[in-house]
Amino acid sequence: MTTFFQLLIYGLQLGSVYALLALGYTMVYGIVGMINFAHGDFLMIGALSTVFLAMAFMNTSSAALSAIQVITIILIAMIGTGLIGVLVEAIAYKPLRDRPRMTALITAVGVSMFLQNFPRALPFIGPNPRPFPRLFPLVQLNLGGVTITSTQLIMLGLSIILMVILYFIVNKTPLGAQMRAVSMDKDAALLMGININVIISLTFFIGAALASSSGIFYASIYPQVDVYMGSWLGTKSFIAAVLGGIGDIRGAMLGGFILGISEIFATSINSNLGYMIGFIVLILILLFKPAGLLGKFSIEKV
Amino acid sequence: MKKVSQVLLVVLVIAVFITACSPSVPAAPVESEPQANGEKVGETLRIGVVSPMSGPGATAGKYIVNGVKLLEEKLKTEGGLLVGDTRYPIEFLYEDNEAKEETTTNVYQKLINQDNVIAIVGPDMSKAILAAGPIAQSAGVVAVGTFTTNEAVTQVGDYIFRACFIDPFQGKAAATYAWDAGFKTAAVIYNNADAYSKGLYENFELAFTELGGEIVEVQAYSGSDIKDYNVQLTKIKAANPDVVFIPNMFTEIPLQVRQARELGITAKFVGGDSMDAPEVAQLAGFENIEGTAYVSAFSPDNPDPVAQEFVKAFNDAYGMNPNSNAVLAYEAAMMILESIKNAATVDRKGVRDAMASLKDLHLPSGTITVGPDRNPIKGAAILMYNSEGVPEFVVNVNP
Known part of the structure; x- marks a missing residue:
């Protein structure tokens, strides 16, 4: 029983990273109708920029980072990555908005390669992994044989708070109503006086900022950062988004946690199974519930 | 402009052709007269x-x-x-x-x-x-x-x-060192998608059991994409080994060492020559990597x-x-x-x-x-990280 709860905690910790990242996939897909394969690399940008921000803050104060500094770092990293997301959309995807979907998809693969290899080529970043600074204090709690660290608790708490805020924005605010309108019918939304460009930019901003936060959380538990870290996580989170039903925000959260927990439990049976489980789940879902767990089938208009 | 580049291309092709075809000219042996000290050149x-x-x-x-x-x-x-x-x-x-x-x-x-x-x-x-x-x-x-x-x-x-x-010898050298250092039980975490890691593990196991030691837990993970070793390390912790053998890539070892220490594993680590990279100690944290030994081709502190x-x-x-x-x-x-x-x-x-x-x-x-x-x-040299993250010479292991 102790082992079960211990594994559950590892699963939740991994699942929250997948869930935050899957939200970006699902929002972009829901609103623009394209799969942004460069999304995983926003996670890397978030984590990498945090490393440099922390280095800059540590240089000035030399002591350990205070809570206010940590919050500032996280906010700057999230906003910065969000702006990079907006920039990527404006440069790479906007000119292709009326082209066939395949064009945007292939462009996304190209953007992903650029985002990985451009920092790699910069001399002050380079290909080698670098340590991630400790942002949250490390305290180990022992609850009846189950070890929980403060980092895990803070991470899990923050990611749930971020998800709740997002859910509230999308469902309860006028801005969210506009986003939902664009996702339902772009042309009709335009006729209703909604500025589509602003909404799409905002979607990319939120998606990239969430990816950045998941990068910070991910690097806090696995404290090692390199330029390729986003690609594999991006794939996993994409699976999570499809699993939950791509285009649905609750689905992305659910899919992320399901994937994280099943991966950890499968690994405890056999490490190869843990590696495969994401793909097994994906195949099963596509076979039996192609729209995902919470997704609704939409009829393609021809 | 196009013409010029075409001409250049033709010249280049011819030049390459000529160089490639020119017969190698072996320097003719020049046996000169014996010199004053009786040496020939x-x-x-x-x-x-x-x-x-x-x-x-x-x-x-x-x-x-x-x-x-x-x-x-x-x-x-x-x-x-x-x-x-x-x-x-x-x-x-x-x-x-x-x-x-x-x-x-x-x-x-x-x-x-x-x-x-x-x-x-x-x-x-x-x-x-x-x-x-x-x-x-x-x-x-x-x-x-x-x-x-x-x-x-x-x-x-x-x-x-x-x-x-060669790689198999490293596994043997690590096992010999671990046994000589007084470790009786060992656990292994290795990458089963990497020939280097797998080869070192197999040879370590062979040599360590031959010496009389016992492998109490073997845990694998599938590929360098994996960053979460908590499941494997929890099982290793339960087996309570004297030493943990980690024959993995230098990008993976720091995370494994950190996660193991955070889980409360206090056993010493032993690894292969992949650990001979200055990044390892930095990424793992000096307090975590201290006391970790690895096999290396050479140490500048070798007293020979x-x-x-x-x-x-x-x-x-x-x-x-x-x-x-x-x-x-x-x-x-x-x-x-x-x-x-x-x-x-x-x-x-x-x-x-x-x-x-x-x-x-x-x-x-x-x-x-x-x-x-x-x-x-x-032979191989065994090095060990000290509390400043600097590897120090421990002993030579001979085949």
């Missing part, structure tokens, strides 16, 4: 040195070139290599392989066909010598890989040698007099300690020089035959004997 012998002088492996390349240059300077002051009563001037030709297979193939071709070298030192990577080795083999030129630890390297043919020990002489000469020349790359390149060149000395006839074939029976050559990293499979039989 032989023809200049050329030895190729292939290493990554640019690109991501440039640091290794710098050490390799410096290691060989040390020998070159020494030979220059002596006027050449004395073989019997003939003194042969030795010329080293340094070529950049950019750590790439294709470039290695090209420079091998250049060295063998144009420069007419008698033997080649390097490159330092298994994949590069695996690509270029067949060229040396078919031309009948000895190639001595420096850091090419993959078993398949010398299986390319009977002209391919290496200066380093030959080793200390080399370290001092290297320090005098370049103001820093040599690393494994420098030592292995130096030793590969030494193996070639010794083989030229022992050769029945000073030519490519003679060097090969002499190298195949090279025996008890005392080099900085220990005494080396070339085995029947052209793999050197030599």
Whole structure:
């Protein structure tokens, strides 16, 4: 029983990273109708920029980072990555908005390669992994044989708070109503006086900022950062988004946690199974519930 | 503009064609008159040195070139290599392989066909010598890989040698050290998608159980993409081993060490030569990595007099300690020089035959004997990270 709860905690910790990242996939897909394969690399940008921000803050104060500094770092990293997301959309995807979907998809693969290899080529970043600074204090709690660290608790708490805020924005605010309108019918939304460009930019901003936060959380538990870290996580989170039903925000959260927990439990049976489980789940879902767990089938208009 | 570029292209093609077709001109043997001291002067012998002088492996390349240059300077002051009563001037030709297979193939071709070298030192990577080795083999030129630890390297043919020990020996050396250090039970976490990691684990297990130790837990993970080792480490913690063997890549080890310490695993770690990277201690945190031992080709703290002489000469020349790359390149060149000395006839074939029976050559990293499979039989050094994240020499392990 102790082992079960211990594994559950590892699963939740991994699942929250997948869930935050899957939200970006699902929002972009829901609103623009394209799969942004460069999304995983926003996670890397978030984590990498945090490393440099922390280095800059540590240089000035030399002591350990205070809570206010940590919050500032996280906010700057999230906003910065969000702006990079907006920039990527404006440069790479906007000119292709009326082209066939395949064009945007292939462009996304190209953007992903650029985002990985451009920092790699910069001399002050380079290909080698670098340590991630400790942002949250490390305290180990022992609850009846189950070890929980403060980092895990803070991470899990923050990611749930971020998800709740997002859910509230999308469902309860006028801005969210506009986003939902664009996702339902772009042309009709335009006729209703909604500025589509602003909404799409905002979607990319939120998606990239969430990816950045998941990068910070991910690097806090696995404290090692390199330029390729986003690609594999991006794939996993994409699976999570499809699993939950791509285009649905609750689905992305659910899919992320399901994937994280099943991966950890499968690994405890056999490490190869843990590696495969994401793909097994994906195949099963596509076979039996192609729209995902919470997704609704939409009829393609021809 | 287009015309000009076309003309240039044609000129280029012709130039390449001519260079490629020009017959190699072997330097004619110039046996000069005996000199005052009774020595004859032989023809200049050329030895190729292939290493990554640019690109991501440039640091290794710098050490390799410096290691060989040390020998070159020494030979220059002596006027050449004395073989019997003939003194042969030795010329080293340094070529950049950019750590790439294709470039290695090209420079091998250049060295063998144009420069007419008698033997080649390097490159330092298994994949590069695996690509270029067949060229040396078919031309009948000895190639001595420096850091090419993959078993398949010398299986390319009977002209391919290496200066380093092979992967299976590392597992054995780690097991020998762990047993001698008093550890009775061991656990292993390894990457089952990586031949290096798997090979080291299997040989560690074999040697450790043979010595009388017990492997209490073996945990695998599938590939370098995995960053979460909590599940595997929780099981290792439950088995409570004296030592944990982690024969993994230098990018994976720091996370494993950190996660293990955070889970409360207090056992010592032992690893392979992949841990010989300055990043490891930094990424893992000094307090976590302290006391972790690993197998290495060489340590500058090795008390052996030959080793200390080399370290001092290297320090005098370049103001820093040599690393494994420098030592292995130096030793590969030494193996070639010794083989030229022992050769029945000073030519490519003679060097090969002499190298195949090279025996008890005392080099900085220990005494080396070339085995029947052209793999050197030599010792390894065990290093251990101290509390400042700096590896320190512990002991030599001999085969």
